[in-house]
């Protein structure tokens with residue numbers, strides 16, 4: 586555990602991960618923050634030359650291509666290492682978009698590595714090299730919480746192409762991407778067999794695809810994607826026909842632990858900022874830091890952050906030990922995002938008016954973190970996953986079993 590000053594409590598990280606954490610922390614302070622200071626408040630990217638420079642430094646430090654298999658030029662590291670990197674690299678105004686500063690990401694969603702050699706060559710490798718960018722389109726207007734039943738975009742095989750019809754909603758950074766992985770229904774199932782879905786690699790200049798921006802609370806817009814007889818070559822099926830959903834699940838579950846870690850990193854930075862502020866802000870009869878009302882906000886935030894971090898590190902350890910991580914990932918996603926929202930909210934309260942001023946990162950983090958309780962599955966769906974698992978595996982205990 587760290588208190589933001591580098592001190593550890595509770596969970597003892599191995600020495601090499603402490604070193605890694607300190608390296609990322611230095612990189613953020615010395616390289617990323619000065620660039621970010623010159624960007625508009627709601628920026629989500631920096632100038633291409635700055636991006637290239639940051640990427641080169643990050644490459645040198647071994648912080649890129651972390652989920653890419655070695656044979657494709659990747660630098661795969663343990664889930665715990667990815668968690669530490671996500672936590673530290675989110676401690677900046679761009680928060681969740683760093684890795685998206687372009688410094689860290691391989692760019693291709695992990696599932697592309699399940700593709701054919703030709704798909705990996707054409708779509709995966711250029712992402713690793715920072716030359717291409719991809720989106721992932723699962724959610725539809727019919728509802729994203731239950732994609733297995735709610736994906737109604739259809740794909741029909743006609744000759745040597747698949748024809749896609751339907752709409753996708755809320756797709757992050759879809760416009761301007763070089764390709765997307767789009768999930769569509771290829772069979773309705775029936776007689777107890779669930780609907781089946783297939784993943785397709787879709788390029789923006791395929792015929793029959795349109796993008797419409799949706800402005801939301803956060804800085805980076807998602808898009809509606811309209812597929813109107815969009816023709817996708819048969820060789821662009823990713824994985825097996827009918828098995829798209831399993832592919833999507835693996836990818837989503839893999840990402841949830843670092844996702845939660847990033848939220849914790851942002852919230853830790855917010856809490857540390859608030860501590861600095863209350864120690865120097867006078868009120869009649871003492872500093873803000875002397876007030877019990879303020880101390881309780883700090884105490885609650887510190888306790889909740891330590892608990893959230895412990896959950897995240899523990900889940901990452903389990904993944905590294907080869908244990909199934911789905912429920913742990915849901916626990917991390919739920920508790921990490923909700924804790925971070927509460928902590929940043931309290932930090933804003935401690936700063937008062939300054940807390941909502943655009944010259945501070947807090948109001949931006951507040952908006953960004955609000956989305957985190959919805960994206961990658963809303964909190965309620967993760968609660969459902971956790972509760973079902975608990976009910977399935979618990980017999981009533983010592984007195985009711």
Ligand SMILES: Cc1cc2nc3c(=O)[nH]c(=O)nc-3n(C[C@H](O)[C@H](O)[C@H](O)COP(=O)(O)OP(=O)(O)OC[C@H]3O[C@@H](n4cnc5c(N)ncnc54)[C@H](O)[C@@H]3O)c2cc1C
Nearest residue numbers: 721722723724728729730755756757807960961962963965
């Ligand atoms: C900014 C942003 C970016 C996104 N980026 C992407 C992306 O890149 N790719 C992608 O595919 N999707 C993306 N999404 C979609 C996101 O995953 C969905 O918004 C999310 O899964 C919820 O789906 P929904 O919005 O359709 O809400 P619905 O499924 O309609 O649910 C609405 C609300 O109902 C409640 N609810 C739902 N089911 C249950 C239940 N079983 N029990 C109790 N309560 C329930 C929850 O509170 C939920 O928030 C993004 C969303 C946002 C807001």
